[in-house]
Amino acid sequence: MDEGYGARYAELYRAHWWWRAREEALDRLLRRLLGAGRGSGVAGDGRDGELLDFGCGDGLFFPVLERYGTPHGIEPDARLLDPAGPWRSRISTDPLVPDPKEAGRYRLIVALDVLEHIDDPRPVVSELARRLAPGGWFVATVPAFQSLWTAHDDLNHHVRRYRLAELEALLSEPGLEIVESRYFFSWLAILKWIVARVERVVRPEPKPPAVPFGPFNAAALAVSRIEQRLLGDSHPPFGSSALVVARRRT
Numbered sequence: 001m002d003e004g005y006g007a008r009y010a011e012l013y014r015a016h017w018w019w020r021a022r023e024e025a026l027d028r029l030l031r032r033l034l035g036a037g038r039g040s041g042v043a044g045d046g047r048d049g050e051l052l053d054f055g056c057g058d059g060l061f062f063p064v065l066e067r068y069g070t071p072h073g074i075e076p077d078a079r080l081l082d083p084a085g086p087w088r089s090r091i092s093t094d095p096l097v098p099d100p101k102e103a104g105r106y107r108l109i110v111a112l113d114v115l116e117h118i119d120d121p122r123p124v125v126s127e128l129a130r131r132l133a134p135g136g137w138f139v140a141t142v143p144a145f146q147s148l149w150t151a152h153d154d155l156n157h158h159v160r161r162y163r164l165a166e167l168e169a170l171l172s173e174p175g176l177e178i179v180e181s182r183y184f185f186s187w188l189a190i191l192k193w194i195v196a197r198v199e200r201v202v203r204p205e206p207k208p209p210a211v212p213f214g215p216f217n218a219a220a221l222a223v224s225r226i227e228q229r230l231l232g233d234s235h236p237p238f239g240s241s242a243l244v245v246a247r248r249r250t
Contacts, residue, residue, distance in 0.1 A: 008208060013060045015211045021224035027064050033137050034068045049107035054128055055114030059087030096124055102131045111140045116158045129174035132248040138176055142167055144183055144242040148192040150199055155206035167244045176246035183239025187227055192240050
């Protein structure tokens with residue numbers, strides 16, 4: 001990740017419409033997979049168990065994960081971490097290597113917009129799969145469609161954008177069972193396709209994104225929420241992001 005982008009990532013995550021909309025969609029997904037969450041008073045809900053966020057940054061998704069269990073994280077880029085952050089003690093910066101003590105530990109592992117940064121993600125996915133408990137869930141999101149590549153991908157040091165079939169194959173290789181998959185942010189894909197065509201002619205200098213001015217930020221979030229409400233868990237043919245849910249067989 002670009003250093004300037006990384007330094008502002010926490011601000012973007014908390015205020016930018018894209019991160020707000022993605023977090024809301026993922027929270028709904030986890031509630032469906034794991035139960036009502038902590039403090040719900042529902043028998044058999046998602047209160048117990050350990051969860052792992054791979055590529056977690058400064059633990060910005062931890063407040064959501066904490067509703068469903070005890071979150072832990074792995075973040076190879078220590079520059080993204082606040083030494084005094086509330087989640088620092090639960091985040092490891094060690095490389096992801098085979099560790100027998102971690103085998104079968106987690107009931108949920110998420111890799112949210114991280115696999116696209118890795119030249120060969122197969123060893124990473126294989127090790128994460130080993131760390132899933134039997135019946136545990138693996139949730140991955142990635143940018144979708146190479147045809148939507150823009151300067152934003154260059155700024156983020158992306159290696160590739162994925163089609164659903166490619167992400168499904170990656171998660172299936174270590175023996176995970178694909179439970180569901182879909183594209184999302186379909187409306188944004190249309191805009192990104194236009195931007196990508198323009199950038200073939202006019203090549204801009206990559207610049208870190210900023211939180212859009214208030215009315216646009218609110219409008220984009222509203223459009224994303226409407227799309228999620230209308231499409232639900234259906235399978236639109238395209239989107240700027242791809243989501244796959246897989247499970248370790250019991």
